[in-house]
Amino acid sequence: MNLSNTTLLCVWALFDTGQIFNGLYTHAEITFQRKRPLEAHVGVRVSGISKVLHECDILILEKSEAEFCRNNGVSPQSSKVILAVECKYYSPRNFGIELAREFLGLTNDFSSNCKYYFVYNTISSSVEELLAHHKNGRWFRYVVPSQVNDVDLLKSEFKNAIKNFIASKKYSI
Secondary structure (H helix, E strand, O other), X not given: OOOOOEEEEXXXXXXXXXXXXXXXXXXXXXXXXXXXXXXXXXXXXXXXXXXXXXXEEEEEEEHHHHHXXXXXXXXXEHHHEEXXXXXXXXXXXXXXXXXXXXXXXXXXXXXXXOEEEEEEOOOOHHHHHHHHHOOOOEEEOOOOOOOHHHHHXXXXXXXXXXXXXXXXXXXXX
16 A cells, blocks of 8 residues: 555644543544545544443544544544554453453444454454454454564554545545
8 A cells, every 4th residue: 555645743742541622632643635634542532322432542533523522522423433443451361251242342332434443462262252253343363563463464454444544435525
């Protein structure tokens, strides 16, 4: 994928986990030619279909939605999210199936427009069996620097999500 016409502007400030509208925050602005600009955030809560707030460890959404939320003191809507990631870092003995169940519940409360990922650092056959059975989530196991192939798979998936964003007429200016 050629990203030569991509602009990434990082805006750094004090990090305030949770609400996008709580004062200072950290985000990156991402632009592509002839596409509406995006923002990338860490640790921001998003309103699900049920209106319940869910924290996204990594979040990419339309810049217009982020600005609307900051200006109006509201949380982003999951329908405006391009990509969201739930990240887990656990020892194998503490990584239980309940985390996979929580993720599956979250995917049901997010708009189908959102690409939602479950990324974790270990392996668990029961977690993988459950996630493989349910087709509504994207999951990546053993994502650690020493596991280059697994990291590359995740990077490829993210690139594909961005490629689809670029190709979509829905986000054209």
